[in-house]
Every structure is written in C-alpha cells, then in structure tokens.
Amino acid sequence: xxxxxxxxxxxxxxxxxxxxxxxxxxxxLTDDEFDRYSRQMIxxxxxxxxxxxLINSRVLIIGAGGLGCPAAxxxxxxxxxxxxxxxxxxVETSNLHRQIGHATSRIGMTKVDSLITHLRGLNPLPTYISxxxxxxPQNAADIxxxxxxxxxxxxxxxxxxxxxxxxxxxxxxxxxxxxxxKSGQLIVLNCPPTAQGLVDGKYAPxxxxxxxxxxxxxxxxxxxxxxIMGPVVGMMxxxxxxxxxxxxxxxxxxxxxxxxxxxxxxLQQPTLLIYTYDLESAVGPYSFRALKMxxxxxxxxxxxxxxxxxxxGVKAGNPNxxxxxxxxxxxxxxxxxERITAAAYHAAKEKGELPEHILLDTREKEHFSLGSIEGAVxxxxxxxxxKAASIKRGGGSSTDLLPIESSKPDTPIFVVCRTGLDSQExxxxxxxxGLDNGGKRKIVDVVGxxxxxxxxxxxxxPFI
Amino acid sequence: xxxxxxxxxxxxTVDFSGGLEMLFDSKRRHSISLPATDGSGKPANIAFxxxxxxxxxxxxxRAELFVLDNHIRPGILVLINDADWELEGEEAYExxxxxxxxxVSTLHGG
Numbered sequence: 001x002x003x004x005x006x007x008x009x010x011x012x013x014x015x016x017x018x019x020x021x022x023x024x025x026x027x028x029l030t031d032d033e034f035d036r037y038s039r040q041m042i043x044x045x046x047x048x049x050x051x052x053x054l055i056n057s058r059v060l061i062i063g064a065g066g067l068g069c070p071a072a073x074x075x076x077x078x079x080x081x082x083x084x085x086x087x088x089x090x091v092e093t094s095n096l097h098r099q100i101g102h103a104t105s106r107i108g109m110t111k112v113d114s115l116i117t118h119l120r121g122l123n124p125l126p127t128y129i130s131x132x133x134x135x136x137p138q139n140a141a142d143i144x145x146x147x148x149x150x151x152x153x154x155x156x157x158x159x160x161x162x163x164x165x166x167x168x169x170x171x172x173x174x175x176x177x178x179x180x181x182k183s184g185q186l187i188v189l190n191c192p193p194t195a196q197g198l199v200d201g202k203y204a205p206x207x208x209x210x211x212x213x214x215x216x217x218x219x220x221x222x223x224x225x226x227x228i229m230g231p232v233v234g235m236m237x238x239x240x241x242x243x244x245x246x247x248x249x250x251x252x253x254x255x256x257x258x259x260x261x262x263x264x265x266x267l268q269q270p271t272l273l274i275y276t277y278d279l280e281s282a283v284g285p286y287s288f289r290a291l292k293m294x295x296x297x298x299x300x301x302x303x304x305x306x307x308x309x310x311x312x313g314v315k316a317g318n319p320n321x322x323x324x325x326x327x328x329x330x331x332x333x334x335x336x337x338e339r340i341t342a343a344a345y346h347a348a349k350e351k352g353e354l355p356e357h358i359l360l361d362t363r364e365k366e367h368f369s370l371g372s373i374e375g376a377v378x379x380x381x382x383x384x385x386x387k388a389a390s391i392k393r394g395g396g397s398s399t400d401l402l403p404i405e406s407s408k409p410d411t412p413i414f415v416v417c418r419t420g421l422d423s424q425e426x427x428x429x430x431x432x433x434g435l436d437n438g439g440k441r442k443i444v445d446v447v448g449x450x451x452x453x454x455x456x457x458x459x460x461x462p463f464i
Numbered sequence: 465x466x467x468x469x470x471x472x473x474x475x476x477t478v479d480f481s482g483g484l485e486m487l488f489d490s491k492r493r494h495s496i497s498l499p500a501t502d503g504s505g506k507p508a509n510i511a512f513x514x515x516x517x518x519x520x521x522x523x524x525x526r527a528e529l530f531v532l533d534n535h536i537r538p539g540i541l542v543l544i545n546d547a548d549w550e551l552e553g554e555e556a557y558e559x560x561x562x563x564x565x566x567x568v569s570t571l572h573g574g
Contacts, residue, residue, distance in 0.1 A: 063574055065574055066573075066574055067574040068574075153574050154574055155572065155573050155574040156572055157572045160572060177574065178570070178571035178572050178573060178574055179571060179573055179574055180482075180483070180571045180572070180573035181483065181573075183481060183482050183483065183571060184571070185482070185568075185570065185571050210541075210548075211539070211541075211570050212538070213538035213539065214538060214539060214572075215537065215538055215539025215540070215569070215570065216528075216532070216537065216538065216539070219528075219529050219537065219539065219569075221483070221573070222572075222573050223573040223574070226483075226573075228573060233573075233574065272541070272548075274481060274482070274568060276481055276492070278492075289481075289546065289566070290546070291541075291543050291546050291547065291548065291566070291568075292546060292547040292548060292551065293548045294548050294550045294551050297550075382486065382524060382526075385524065385525050385526060386523055386524055386525060388525070389524075389525035
C-alpha cells in the first residue's frame, strides 16, 4: 500500500468519519471547496451537509478499468475525501477506447498510478491511496475495512463473490456493476449494511442473495473475448458513481443497529438496472430496464441465518472462490492423430507436404474479418452448431456444412478457432455427422487456435 | 365441437438479454402464444414455459447455455413483469395473459 502523504485536513479515520457523517459536521468549507463543489451543493437534497459527508467519506474502487475509470472520475470530482483504488494490471493500448482515465503516454504504468495521476489533475483535494495489486482473500479484509463504501468494478466472478462476502462481514455497502459487449448491469447491495445473520424484517440483500451461483465457465465471456463498447461500460461506471454519491450524501452507508428502527427506503429491495445497446437498430424499444429484486435471503450462504462465513475462514481459503467459479465442463478429448499444432501445420504447408484440404475457421465473423490464415473459410461456431442440429433433425445433407462444394469425400478438413476449444468440438460434431466417411477423411484440430498461430508462427498476426 | 380448453393459448412476450438472445435467433423480444395448460392439464407455469421455449423457440442447439438438469442454468435471472421471479414463486408461478417474462444472463466483465 502506498499512502498518499500529502496533508489533507479532513481525511479522518473510519470511526471519526462515520461519526462526522452521522452528526453532520459543521465546519466551514474552504474557498476552493466552496467554488469547486458549488454546483452540486445547490442541488436540492445535497446542500453543505451532504457535501461535508462526501468530504468525510472513504470510498474504495476495486478495478481501474472500463468501470473503474469513469466511476473514479465522478467520485473524485464530487469531492469524496479519501479514494482507494485496487488493481494489479498495467495500462495497455487495447484498454484506451474505454478506460478513459488512462492515457497513451502512460501505457505500461500501473493502472492505479495512471488513474490517480489523472484524478489529481481533476481534483487535487482528495487523499488518493493506491493498491497496485489484485484483491485476494488474504489482503481483502485489511484493505476493505479502511473504507465506508465499496465499488465493485472488477471483471471476474471469483473476485465479485469475494468482495460481496467481505462487505457482508465488514458491514459495508456495495455498489456493483458489470458490462460485456453491448450490455451492462448495476445494483446496490447490502445497503444500509446490516450484520450477518439478521434475517427478520426487511434487510438488503448481498451479491449472493441475488446471484446464488456463478454461471458455468463455458457460458461466460470476458471483454477480451466478446468485446466491449466504451460508452456501454462507461455508462455503468458513471451510474455506479451516482449511486455511491447518493448513499454517502444521505448517510445510508452507516450500519444499522439491531435496536434501531429501520426507515423504509427503496434500497432494501434494490433495483437491478440493465442497459442494452443495440448496434443493429438505432432506436431500441427498451434500452434501460429497472428490475425489482428481492431482499436478504434467509438461506444465503454469506448473510443468511446460520451463515458460517468468517473473516478468518476467508483468509484461510474457505470458501474457495476459484473453485466455486470454475466448475469443470466436459470438453472433447481428441486422440493425437486428430490434432496438429499451429507450428506443425504451418511447416507442413510451407514444405508442400499438406495435401489439398479444407481449412475451417470457426471464429465469429468480426474476428475473421481482422485476419485469417490464407485459404481459410469462415463458418462461425454458433452457426455451424445450428446447421448441424437442423441436419440431425433431418433437414439437408451433412455436406451442406462444408462451404466448398468441389471437395472430394476424402479431402481432409482442418479446423481452427480462436483459442482451440471450439475447434475440438467442431471436429467431434463433423464426425458425428459422418463427414469423416468412416475414417477415409481426416478431420484435424489445430491445437491452440489462432492464439497459438500468433505465438508460434506469425507474431504480426492481428489476434484479438 | 372440440373442447376449447385444450387449444386455448395465453399471449405473452418473452425477452432475452445479456447475450441470451443469441440462442433465440438474435431477437431480443418474442411475442408468443403459450398453451394455457401443460400436458397433464395443469395451468402453464414458468417451468412449462422454459420447456416450451427449448422445444419451440430456441434456434441454437446449445441448450445447456439455457437449461441445466431441467432447470434454468445458474447465472440466468428470470424476471416476471420486471420483478425477480423469487418474489412471484419461481418455477411455479402461473403465467397470466400479457405477462412479460425476461431472461437475463448475469455479466461479470468490466
């Protein structure tokens, strides 16, 4: 941890800030603060009291990427007193279309330092604390316990469940967002924070209450694979900052005592906001939807009655987040004679040792359009499976699957995909349909796909 | 004259989001006429709808991306008229005319 050593007169510790926030501090604003925050202070409901709560607050942003960058900008701009940022990655060129808190001149710098550089330019008043590391079950409690509110701006389910569990154990509200390709989601959880195990009455849910089990890994796509539109993830990050500012300015982040009357707020049954961005039609019928979610679940593993989740347990590796999120899936297991490495395929082709063959590339057409092996024909995996299924139901001949009509029944087929998984399934599918002609035609998987091709054959290949 | 109760259908809209639309002809909204009762004569509920969608509407053969062990797969939220299905009785909720049922895949990227 690298603590920002510059003086900040109002960066109290957590206990002091909680007290100040609850009582509504009565100090004067400095001239700079008055100028800087005037336009938001005059908004009904904010006022000087709300602004002082923000100044006395400590916010942790986990992830300095597509969500974290826009979220951090508005958090810093609004004058949150202490801002911690956690991220173990460095800035890459492919981040910049959406991670707008970084800069071309800072490629290679840690994301936390790059983002804090940008935030200081925007607002030098907050105290910025950088954690140039990934959040782990071992460091999570030490970091999160220092803050009043947590923003989940990460990109994988294992970390999302870890963050939520820690927020339950440490009684912190959690503003969680996610985004892939053309969709985004946002939800406020554990707000107002309530002690673990309290299930009587209406209490706010945690991430596990709403999303009990992670999806199987085979159905999950990352921004790196599926792509991501900058404004979509940006919109979700900005909305996260908006929710965080609302919670802190209204002092909703302060944990509720059992004896206290809990005021009716709509946060106890939170709204899941989903945003869908349609590249194909300019005017969609329902871009934003607000969905009503349930409250705290009695049987929840983390916050429910009789939960066995503890800080010590998490630190010692219980539960095992990686395992929880990576239930193994059965994949094709091809014999060695049905596989060839990218390098061996290339070498054989160069030497003229490969017979006339069909090279099927099963990546999405957007990936294929950026570059492919000479002579490859594109049949996207999803389309191929759909066609195969309709053939199995009795509609058409299996040779319809092959894009080249002139091929002879023993012309070998090589299959390549992005990273080598879909291609193995494709080989299996083609064999099931009898395209191997009882073994007369060889159908071969190119091991490791175009990723291996770039790594071992052509480093200049535009692999995404 | 045939017993009309067997041929009665319920008009509903079914929406897919978060990538699930890929399994349903890349269309995000489908207006369908759902049989009012299942095979055994019980009123159509969400479990019946899910089965109906798999049999009649899904174009992609990767059914495991939608159902696992005859239930909706983990990581998919089901919303009945914009409310989480657990507020409405989950699979047992009996479908009403003009209901909107939304299936949304939870996202993890960022």
